[in-house]
Amino acid sequence: MNFRFCRSWEGVLGASILMVIILMAIFATIVRPGDPQAIVAAPLLPPFTKILWPLGTDRLGRDILSGILYGARISLLISIAATVVTVSFGTVMGTISGFMGKKIDEMIMRFSEAFQAIPGFILVLALVAVMGSSIFSTIIGISATSWAGLARIVRAEILSLREREFVAADRAIGMRPFDIAFRDVLPNALPAVFSMTSVIVANAILIEAALSFLGLSDPNYISWGKMVAEGRTVIRSAPYLSIIPGVAIVLMVLAVNLIGEGIIEALNPHKKF
Amino acid sequence: MKRLPGLFLRRFVSAIPVILIVIVALYVLMELAPGDAVDTYLASSGGDSEFAANFRRLWGLDQGAAPRFFAYLGRLATLDLGQSLIFSRPVFDVILERLPTTLLLMGASIFVAFGLGTTLGLLAGSKPYSPGDRVLSLLGLLLYAVPSFWLGLILIIIFSVWLNIVPVGGFETIASDKKGLERIQDIAWHLVLPVLSLGLIYLGLYLRLMRSGMVEVWRLDFIRTAWAKGLTQNRIAINHVARNALLPVITVLGLQLGSMLGGSVVIESVFAIPGFGRLAYEAVIQRDFPLLIGVILIGAATVTVINIVIDVAYGWLDPRIGTQQKVKT
Numbered sequence: 117m118n119f120r121f122c123r124s125w126e127g128v129l130g131a132s133i134l135m136v137i138i139l140m141a142i143f144a145t146i147v148r149p150g151d152p153q154a155i156v157a158a159p160l161l162p163p164f165t166k167i168l169w170p171l172g173t174d175r176l177g178r179d180i181l182s183g184i185l186y187g188a189r190i191s192l193l194i195s196i197a198a199t200v201v202t203v204s205f206g207t208v209m210g211t212i213s214g215f216m217g218k219k220i221d222e223m224i225m226r227f228s229e230a231f232q233a234i235p236g237f238i239l240v241l242a243l244v245a246v247m248g249s250s251i252f253s254t255i256i257g258i259s260a261t262s263w264a265g266l267a268r269i270v271r272a273e274i275l276s277l278r279e280r281e282f283v284a285a286d287r288a289i290g291m292r293p294f295d296i297a298f299r300d301v302l303p304n305a306l307p308a309v310f311s312m313t314s315v316i317v318a319n320a321i322l323i324e325a326a327l328s329f330l331g332l333s334d335p336n337y338i339s340w341g342k343m344v345a346e347g348r349t350v351i352r353s354a355p356y357l358s359i360i361p362g363v364a365i366v367l368m369v370l371a372v373n374l375i376g377e378g379i380i381e382a383l384n385p386h387k388k389f
Numbered sequence: 390m391k392r393l394p395g396l397f398l399r400r401f402v403s404a405i406p407v408i409l410i411v412i413v414a415l416y417v418l419m420e421l422a423p424g425d426a427v428d429t430y431l432a433s434s435g436g437d438s439e440f441a442a443n444f445r446r447l448w449g450l451d452q453g454a455a456p457r458f459f460a461y462l463g464r465l466a467t468l469d470l471g472q473s474l475i476f477s478r479p480v481f482d483v484i485l486e487r488l489p490t491t492l493l494l495m496g497a498s499i500f501v502a503f504g505l506g507t508t509l510g511l512l513a514g515s516k517p518y519s520p521g522d523r524v525l526s527l528l529g530l531l532l533y534a535v536p537s538f539w540l541g542l543i544l545i546i547i548f549s550v551w552l553n554i555v556p557v558g559g560f561e562t563i564a565s566d567k568k569g570l571e572r573i574q575d576i577a578w579h580l581v582l583p584v585l586s587l588g589l590i591y592l593g594l595y596l597r598l599m600r601s602g603m604v605e606v607w608r609l610d611f612i613r614t615a616w617a618k619g620l621t622q623n624r625i626a627i628n629h630v631a632r633n634a635l636l637p638v639i640t641v642l643g644l645q646l647g648s649m650l651g652g653s654v655v656i657e658s659v660f661a662i663p664g665f666g667r668l669a670y671e672a673v674i675q676r677d678f679p680l681l682i683g684v685i686l687i688g689a690a691t692v693t694v695i696n697i698v699i700d701v702a703y704g705w706l707d708p709r710i711g712t713q714q715k716v717k718t
Contacts (some may be wrong), residue, residue, distance in 0.1 A: 163478060213537040232644070233689040233696075237651030238669050242681055265644075322536050326655045329538045342532035344539055355546045362539035369534035377530070384518055 133371035137188050144185035145234065150337050152182035153330015163356055174357055175350050180343070184364050185341040190333075191368060194251060195320040198258035206263040207302070207309055210270025215278060215297040222316050225271070228264035236261040240323060244332050244348025252336045253328060258320045266312055273305035318369045325365050340365050396704045400697045411689045412465065413626030415682050420633055471679035476673065480683035483526065484668065488687070491665035492559060493652050494583055498649065501588030503595055503642055507635065510599025512517045514627035514634065515606045526600060537652055541586035541659040548582060553582050558661035586654055591645060598641055602634030609633075636707060643699040647692040 123127060143338045144152075155177040156169075163180070171180035213224040213236050231239070239258035247253035277283070279300060290354040328341030342360040347357025464471070470480035472566045487593040506529075511527035561567070561576045605614065607630055615625045655668030662669075665684070 141689055152497050190707055226406045226410060226634060228690075229407045230414065232647060233411060233693050235409055235649075235651035235688045235692060236648045237648075237654050238666075239651075239686055239690055240420060241669055242653065242685055245676065245678075245681060246418055292675060316532070325536050326538060329536075330655065332673065341536070341538075344542065345704075350609060351542065351546060355550070357489045358539070358542050362543070363535065365536050366531075366534050367541065369536075373534055 120182075124378045124381040126374045126381065130371045130374025130376075130378060134375065135369055136193065137368055137371065140185050141188040141192050144182075144189060148179065148182040149186055151250050152186040153178060155279050156182075156207075160350070160354055162354070163360065165285075171360055172345075172356060174346060175354070180360055183338050183359060184340070186338050187343065187364065188363065190337050190339045191321055191324060191326075191365075193344055194324045195372075197319050198255045198262070198320040198324075199317050201259040201314065202262040202266060202295070203256060203309060205259065206266030209217065209263065210267035211274055211297050211302050211305070214265065214271040214274025215293065215301060221271075221313070224267070231260065231264040235324065237323065240327060241332065242329065249332050250336055251291060252335070254324055254333055257327070258323050261323070262316050262319060266309065266316065269308055270305055273308045277301050277304050285373050310382065311376070311380060314372050314379065318372045321369050321372065323367065365370055391700060393704055397697065397701050400700050404697060406694050408690060408693060411686065412462070415513040415685060416461060419678060419682055421455065423598055431469055449602060470683035473672075473680040473683075474677045475680065477676045480680050483680065483685055484687050486663065487663065487665045487668045488691070489600060489658070489660060490677075491650070492691075494580060494587065494653060494656070494662065494664060495646075495649055496586040497580060497584040498591070498640070501584060502591035503638075505588075506592040506595025507599045507638060509592070510638075511603070511626070511631050513596065514600040514603025514607075514630065515597070515623065517600075517607060525596065529593040529596035529600070533597065535591075537586050538592045538655045539660050541582065541656060544582045544586060545659075555579075558659070560662045560664070580660075583656050583662060586659070587649065587656050590652070591649065594641070594645070595638060596640045599631075599634055602637055603630045606630045607634045636703070638705070639699070643696045643703075646695050646699075647688075650688055650692060 123366065128157055131183060150228075156179050157166075157173045157177050159175050159177040161169055161173040164170065165172070169181065171184065173179055174183075209224055209228070213221045233370055239261050240254075243257040243260060244253045245257065274297075276304075282300060286300055291300075302327075324333065324339065325341035325344075326358055328339040329345045331342070342362035344358045347354065347361070351358055355370060391448050405469070469483055470484075473480045476483050479497070489637070509525055509529075513522040513678075516522055533585050545557055548555050556562075556579050559579055561572065561579055603626070612625060612629060615629050620628075650666070653664060654669050655666070656662070657664045657667040657672050669684045669688075671677070672684055
């Protein structure tokens with residue numbers, strides 16, 4: 117599968133872009149030490165005019181390159197954390213639902229439908245309003261909107277797996293239902309989870325960006341969405357202030373989607389190389 | 390029982406517990422929120438503690454959790470969602486005023502996303518792995534990666550700032566006294582960019598779904614039969630492959646409605662459209678919890694109702710659905 121992944125150009129391109137973004141996040145403090153929100157130069161320097169400030173400065177004179185580098189950290193941190201929470205919670209709920217019989221199944225499914233009925237972004241807004249704007253509330257908000265879809269996919273997978281012979285064999289040797297569900301059935305359902313992951317990550321990046329664009333993310337950290345919003349006030353005279361961070365968001369989401377494509381191509385037995 | 394009315398009834402009954410769960414969850418959320426409605430109210434108007442106590446008694450906030458919950462349910466039953474703090478008007482009225490604007494925006498966006506998306510997906514999927522397919526697939530992937538608010542700003546920069554052909558924002562020209570056809574034209578002109586921003590994002594999704602669905606169908610046995618009958622590739626693509634690939638795309642359309650209604654929050658903020666999404670944003674920013682609760686509830690109800698309609702329409706398109714006694718959820 118690794119070999120097949122490397123043969124798909126989508127996967128390779130996506131992985132390369134993502135690698136660059138990860139390197140940006142890692143080396144942000146070395147390339148641009150100090151506070152990324154500090155005023156360092158004259159305001160509104162256009163990009164590609166000064167060697168020192170290659171991407172220019174915003175209307176307060178803050179370095180845009182610093183913002184992009186440090187913004188990569190927040191984007192990565194939040195999307196990874198939100199995906200971990202979503203995948204763990206969604207998988208556990210889906211497994212319990214698919215394996216624990218009618219009543220519990222019915223309850224969890226109604227519960228997940230209720231979460232899906234609430235317009236996703238409005239649910240995030242409500243949770244952030246109640247918990248206050250912080251990295252933690254952003255992660256919880258994103259997870260709250262994404263877990264239900266994953267839980268339903270895992271459940272469907274579990275429902276088809278639980279009728280297989282190996283589950284009957286487990287029962288015959290007297291394994292407890294809990295062990296059967298989490299030790300034997302769930303691992304077989306993981307490929308389905310795996311192929312959903314890139315969608316969840318991409319979604320998390322986009323929600324975080326929208327949240328910070330609306331000024332509802334953690335005020336202590338710079339993020340790409342916030343930079344787009346700040347550039348908006350001078351959109352007529354300095355459109356690059358909104359364009360540059362937006363391109364960063366697009367590239368990151370695109371990278372994740374390309375990796376997802378690569379994984380699907382690699383797992384697809386019909387595709388010949 | 391007739392098939393379609395039965396299907397409708399079953400979907401309706403199964404939606405009731407879902408809405409109840411949303412109501413209970415919202416009540417818990419309201420309890421968790423720091424301070425109560427009176428605190429928020431006093432923050433804007435001011436008043437001493439006796440004034441606050443009177444207000445709490447008036448709104449029943451001095452009682453325990455259980456009586457308050459049942460009072461809340463009772464009020465909901467009469468469609469009383471409470472009083473909005475920022476508008477000083479009933480929440481239900483404010484929302485009802487804003488909802489049509491957003492439904493119009495969503496309807497037009499779905500038309501762009503679904504109509505254009507499936508058509509482009511059909512073009513891409515009718516010749517999988519051809520150069521044309523590669524370009525369209527890449528376009529879909531790219532659109533799917535663009536944040537809607539950013540696309541909105543880019544469209545504003547191009548079409549409003551540089552070319553100056555469409556208005557920057559708003560729902561219609563303010564105080565223009567336009568009537569009838571002229572007003573419709575004015576609104577349509579204002580909605581071009583918002584509809585494109587919201588629609589193009591989802592267009593990518595439908596393009597990709599349609600295309601990948603078609604790629605799957607091309608491999609099935611009945612397509613070989615169609616080739617054997619001597620049909621042309623175009624004919625097979627449209628009459629056999631596309632028709633079979635379309636049904637799953639409709640399912641996703643229903644699932645995406647909630648997400649699209651959520652997306653309207655961002656788009657309406659970018660384009661300053663006084664709609665439902667903008668209302669949700671205002672409620673959060675100004676900490677108007679009664680309004681926020683109302684927005685979520687009406688949002689969930691809207692999504693649920695449209696989903697029931699889509700399910701019934703789906704059952705009408707696919708005669709296999711709704712014949713079994715129990716629908717698997």
